Amino acid sequence: MAASGKRKSISTENMPTKMSVKSHKPMEENDLAENIIASIKLTINERADGLQASIDDLKESVDFIHAEMKEVQGKLAETITRVGKTEEKVLHMESKLIDLSRYKRRWDLRLSGLSEEEGEDVRNKVISICQKTAPGCKEKLPDVIDTVHRLGRVTGSARPREVIIQFSMRHYRDMIWKAAKQLSFLKTHILRFKEDFSTEDR
Secondary structure, eight states, rough: OHHHHHHHHHHHSSSSHHHHHHHHHHHHHHHHHHHHHHHHHHHHHHHHHHHHHHHHHHHHHHHHHHHHHHHHHOOOOOHHHHHHHHHHHHHHHHHHHHHHHHHHHTTEEEEOOOOTTTOOHHHHHHHHHHHHEEEETTTTHHHEEEEEEEOOOOOOSSSSOOOEEEESHHHHHHHHHHHTTTHHHHHHHHOOEEEEGGGGGG
């Protein structure tokens, strides 16, 4: 009986109890949970670092583009200013040219209705008409009538092209213009002197 009791005591000590098995389970679950949380944190941190790097790169790109835009805007403003000044100069020059054209045209007269012939000497025709218009300066007119030419190209039209008469002395131009206003000779031959206005003054 004593030997039997001793064997029973030894077997009882070596056998695992139910309480010791249960005590290991919460520790394993806690370790697993901590590992999962740590893995999630690591993943989040890695992604956050990558996202921050992307944000930094994007910010750098935006800053670069912004700087480029400011530079372009500055150059554009300078260009607009230069263009504005250039336009002012062009307008001023156009105004000057118009004034010069007006001044030059004051020395001219136009003659309409003068028949047109092939190979004609239009200058001699005009001098003859001007001499009949202002006979008092007949001898002087060949010297003061500078250039004479018809306007435009030959069109084959029955209507003759107008003639531009350029005088070297304004005084004689004014004499012709004044005398032509009441001269029946011109009306009879369907001739008419006109002032040579610029396009802006017509």
